[in-house]
Amino acid sequence: MSEHFSEEELSHSEYAIRHDLWNKPDKESLENLERLAEQVLEPIRKEITRPIYITSGYRTKEINSSVGGSPNSQHMKGQAVDTVCPGVPLLQYYNRIKRMVALNELIVDQVIFEFGNWVHISYISSHNRNEFLIATKRSGQTVYMSDSILPENP
Template sequence: MNRILSPHFTLRELIHSPLARRHGMDNRPGPREVARLARLATHILEPVRTRFERPFTPSSGYRCPALNALVKSSPASQHIRGEAVDFELPGIANRDLAGWIRDTLIFDQLILEFHNPDVPDSGWVHCSYRQGNNRQMSLIFDGRSYREF
């Protein structure tokens, strides 16, 4: 399970979940999801790592359906398909990170989640990528409602 997905990211990093482990869940993706995770690492995570010149580990990548339900995420979450990742970069405000992604990369959905405008590094960045037809949808979620970013 330590397959290399891109120069700096492994499958293990993108499926790691202490919560799944505590609940005895098998959070291993199938081949289609692994291929999508590799595209996500290549098109989102690697450019972020290159631009900000610092290592980081995503907090959430692939989620099996049971884990996704346990965290009360949408049944249509792109995490289930291996198309989404949540992350932060130490020392970089999440708002700045999200702004750079929005202005620079091709993505499907970018959400600055649980963001407080008074605290620039609050929350985390959720970003998804799919092969073709990326919507370039960018939002801020403050814990109550979504608005455009």
């Protein structure tokens, strides 16, 4: 789909593999995944000079609800992937992306520091919001908040 990201990586789902579920993106989702890879993931990879690992990419509606994704999750449209950058502490990885956006080197829709475990990155065809958030669990519910409580330079 792009130099460093294959369709398999962009639609990777641990859950789908474990439960042997069909998880193939449709044409529109494929286009969105390609756009996300070209416009966002490749520039981040180039800046960080390390591989980015997709822990959860495209999800069918069924898989999305099974893994507790939001009912209008951008994962179902191929507009979002959850990522880590092996060898780089998660907060440092998140802050590198944030700095690229601050320097106008990158446009994103949402970048979310999720549960301290991965960084959710999304991109849409127009009106991207350049929004940075933290997601935490409170009594089983996902709560989104401003990332101002995170340290800028870990």
